[in-house]
Amino acid sequence: MNRYVLFPGRHHLLTRFQAEYLGGLAAGGTVVWAVTSANHENTRRNPVPYHRREAAIERFSLLAGLRSVVVPIFDTAPTDRFAEVTLKSIAVATGLDLTPDDTVVACSTPEVAALYEKLGFRIAEVEADPANDSEPQRPWDVLLRLAAGDGTWRELxxxxxxxxxxxxxxxxxxxxVVNDPVVGDEGGLTATRDYRTYMEAFAAGAARKWDLVRPYVRPGRIVDIGCGAGAVLELADRDPGLRESDLIGVEIARHLYEECVHKKAQGAFGNPNVYFYRRNVLGGAVFEPRSVDTTLTFALTHEIWSYGGQLDSxxxxxxxxxxxxxxxxxxxxSDVCGPDGRDGAVRLTLTNADGDNPAAPRRDLAQLSPAEAAAHAAGLSTRARLDQFAxxxxxxxTYEPADDAVEISLGDAMEFLTHKDYTDNWLSERQEQFCxxxxxxxxxxLTDVGFDIDPASHxxxxxxxxxxxxxxxASITRLDGSRIDWPATHVLTVARRPLNT
Known part of the structure; x- marks a missing residue:
């Protein structure tokens, strides 16, 4: 008899096969469910929050007649000490000191099983066990059936x-969540973004953003979509004219959402009606129809355009x-935007005296770490950086060399010029179109959808x-050499839903 069965895994979905298998493996013993990525939810890899996974495990154990202990294991950076970290987490949470003498590890993932084998534990291979009469579906495969609309998931x-x-x-x-075309596996728009510098930049500009939009904010239910770490809502919270309003932040990136929740827990907001949701608006309605008085979006719409299906998204x-x-x-x-007449051709002259000028751009930056890619981009001259950006x-x-300049569309010229200094997040920013x-x-x-455009829009x-x-x-001229003023780089739109709708 195995006194303990350690069952590590994400456990988003439990199967009938697992009940049968564990019933034989753990007869008279205790199953210790080590629920990994317990601090992750609403991502493709981890679509179900831990507390719902725990509820399902407890009900599963009751129906299957199993004695169970459920332990959350927070996500860690990849490490070959994962098994040791898990065992220590279990010991701290429950007082159970699992050893190879009294514990068998149930695991069908060879890479994870090998880590426990190295510590001397015996392995029960669950779905991968060669003693199985059939080839049972793994839980993740069943969950993918659910995501695909295949009703047979309920049978498994x-x-x-x-x-x-x-x-x-x-x-x-x-x-x-699983089918979302915009959100990455880890619950953000991009896996290469440095969220520390991203949060710092948003916090630094929060006062300017709030001053820009405050005259048009209608009290009531105020929603900031893509709220980042909640810096603008902190300023709204301090506004006496909004003390009776609900302040709601919606953020898709896990890192930023967690920072919002942390701030609220630490007392950063005086208004008791401050709420945060981790949602993707493109994944379906977040709010009831005709229920929000003011919606704020800052530097968001170009991301929806870029990571989704452009104009359709x-x-x-x-x-x-x-x-x-x-x-x-x-x-x-409030967001970046393209210049008026962005398709018109211009002559763009760039300095080559402010950095390196390699013979050709590298084509392997996506295979480098974000830090290595950033360092390479930062070391290039402005002219060489254009070649790398392309x-x-x-x-x-596209562009064509023209003596000491290039001929390029005005939109593409401004695309590069407004991107070129974001070297810290080079691999992330290269995925976003500003113009x-x-x-x-x-x-x-806006008018096609039904909004009225306030004259303040510009x-x-x-x-x-x-x-x-x-x-x-840099400098730009028309193709004939005549001067051009630098064009618009940003847009502010104040769009109102008509009263009679």
């Missing part, structure tokens, strides 16, 4: 999982905001960026 899943999934409406939630997003806005309510959007950029960008829409396109999209130029980052190393 244990009734405990089916019950919990139905009671807590997890079927649609799992299906949405952006239109769905705009429609979702229109649908949840009360008649008379407002959506205030290789790495996820969207078509997909110009102001006229925004006006057409395209504008960030002169600090031009004066400090662009003009010192």
């Amino acid at each position: 899943a244990h009734p405990a999982t089916v019950d919990v999934f139905e009671r807590y409406q997890l079927v649609d939630a799992v299906r949405t 952006l239109r769905r997003f705009v429609q979702a905001i229109y649908d949840h806005t009360v008649p008379g309510g407002v959506w205030i959007n 290789v790495d950029f996820a969207f078509p960008l 997909g829409l110009e102001f006229a396109d925004w006006k057409a999209l 395209a504008w130029r960030n002169d600090w960026i031009i004066d400090n980052r662009v003009a010192p190393v």
